[in-house]
Amino acid sequence: MTYFVYIAIERKEAILDPQGKAIEHALGSLGFREIENTRVGKLIRLSVDAANPDEARSIAEQASGKLLANPIMESFSVIQVKTEPGLR
Amino acid sequence: MTYFVYIAIERKEAILDPQGKAIEHALGSLGFREIENTRVGKLIRLSVDAANPDEARSIAEQASGKLLANPIMESFSVIQVKTEPGLR
Numbered sequence: 001m002t003y004f005v006y007i008a009i010e011r012k013e014a015i016l017d018p019q020g021k022a023i024e025h026a027l028g029s030l031g032f033r034e035i036e037n038t039r040v041g042k043l044i045r046l047s048v049d050a051a052n053p054d055e056a057r058s059i060a061e062q063a064s065g066k067l068l069a070n071p072i073m074e075s076f077s078v079i080q081v082k083t084e085p086g087l088r
Numbered sequence: 089m090t091y092f093v094y095i096a097i098e099r100k101e102a103i104l105d106p107q108g109k110a111i112e113h114a115l116g117s118l119g120f121r122e123i124e125n126t127r128v129g130k131l132i133r134l135s136v137d138a139a140n141p142d143e144a145r146s147i148a149e150q151a152s153g154k155l156l157a158n159p160i161m162e163s164f165s166v167i168q169v170k171t172e173p174g175l176r
Contacts, residue, residue, distance in 0.1 A: 002124065006096075008094075008131050008175050009131070010131065010133070013173075020132075023132070023155070023156065026155055027151055027155060030151075030154060030155060032147065032150075032151055034136050034137045034138060034147050035134050035135065035136055035137075035147065035151060036090065036135045036136070036137055037134070037135040038132065038133065038134055038135070039132070039133045040130060040131070040132055040133075041130070041131040041132075041133070042128060042129070042130065042131060043096050043097070043098065043128070043129040043130060043131040044108075044111070044126065044127070044128050044129075045098070045126065045127045045128075045129070046123050046125070046126050047123065047124045047125035047126070048122050048123055048124070049122045049123075049124055050122060059120065059122050059123065062120075063115055063118075063120050063123060066118060067111070067114055067115060067118060068111065077175055077176075079167075079175050079176065085101075087096050087165055087167050088165075088167065
């Protein structure tokens, strides 16, 4: 069965995020004064062939640890495992 | 009150994703044969000063439509509104 596994990869809070800062300034110029801070991360969707959702999650976590995330600067978390694409 | 709003930005299915393809091949080389398809999107976290979660969500949706997402190639969705950072 194919599972769609969504992985969120975020920079750790202590790491500067220039892309987030750029968006923050642009939103300020557009008049969004309520938006105080912006950070940009990656959202990776894997299609995993696995027997059950737990196995799909475990494969996605291994892939994140080995290739997708940089453990020094980033943290990752599996945010969704579903049989159909799309976040909720 | 400050709300942390997470926005997922994904390319539409019909749009090619070269970064996703590159990851797919790299995962194949590492032996992850169960992973069939990979797509990469953006995950944006906004800190929004709002009276309630619905207002925070609405501001984030306006910001996404005006600046963050390219409506031709991408679709966006607010995936979480919380008073603390971190996806679940």
